[in-house]
Amino acid sequence: MLDAEGRLRDLSGVVPDIAGDVLTNLPQIDPQGLPLVEGAPRLGPPVGRIGKFIGIGLNYLDHAAETGMAPPDHPIVFMKATSSIIGPNDTVSLPRSSRHSDWEVELGVVIGKPAKYVSEADALDHVAGYCIVNDVSERTFQAKLSGQWTKGKSCDTFGPIGPWLVTPDEVGDPQNLNLSLDLNGERMQTGHTGTMIFSVAKIIAHLTEMMSLQPGDVIATGTPPGVGMGMTPKRFLTEGDEMELRIDGLGTQRQTVARDP
Structure with a gap:
């Protein structure tokens, strides 16, 4: 604490x-x-025994635009393997064949009470707290290896979480938070949760129509613009890079990038 x-x-x-x-x-x-x-x-993830690690894709209008994809009509949902989870300042290790790994600062939502068929009005009552998530993504694995996005989202070390689990009374409105990510001291991402296509409450309500959420489940709610795949020319992570992520009131993450031997 x-x-x-x-x-x-x-x-x-x-x-x-x-x-x-x-x-x-x-x-x-x-x-x-x-x-x-x-x-x-060392600080580990601020939540133990995470059951489900759920990602929401293309949830910021300006991020959808930079990827050339149409904004979704409903939340895009994918899973990240829980074996991807590391602490907020641990090393991110690129898979041997990775050449297109990318960064994504995201607001993480930690479920505190069992939730099923929850209304949007009641959804935030089921939140234990909020944290920073870096949804590190291997774009070739994600888009070119056939199948689901899970392939590019679940590599070992691709889920830094933390440093803090901050309770809702301290955070206030989750749709009024600034997010940022720096790479080697250069600002890459700047965003605000108010520009989400689907709010935290809408995401929780939508998910609970299809699955129950349990205490300790973590939802990564999408990323603002400034990812490497959206740049011209495109830019991706390499060994020795340093990422620094911030969200208002939730602290700071810092990761150095290495490669699997």
Whole structure:
């Protein structure tokens, strides 16, 4: 847990993990009563035992335009393998044959209560919190290897999540957040969640018409413009690149890019 001074506090004496039923009733804790964490430990994903890692495609009008695709009539849904999940500052490792891996800063939504056939009006009541997701995507795997987008979205390390799970009372309106991504110190993506085609509430309501959502499920809600595949000439990740992602109130992610040996 992060206290008001930005110091890490140890939650292990209060909850076994930030996962499952804990997300349904997050305890109200004064962080000043928790032990300080010494040193600078690695931060893992802020949610444990993620059951479903769901992506929403082409959810910003200007991103759809840069890819040359028509805005969808309904949310485009794909799955990212949970084996892609890493911490917010871990290394992103490109698959051996990858030459077209891309970046995507996204608002992540963490489900806190079971949800099925949820109305748009009630959808946000089922959210435990929000976080940053980098929906790293291998474009050749995604579009040229036949089948579904899942191939290009699920490579190991292609799902950095965190650093923080921030509760809805702290975030406020999820449709009023600025997003950005820098590559090697150069701004690539600048966006605002108010330009989503489908709001967080609409996405949750839509998904629960087809599947139940459970505590710990994570939804990546789409990316604003500025991805590498939308540039002229196109630009993709290479070894040694450094990505830095920010969303208002949700902290900062930083990843260095390597390649699978």
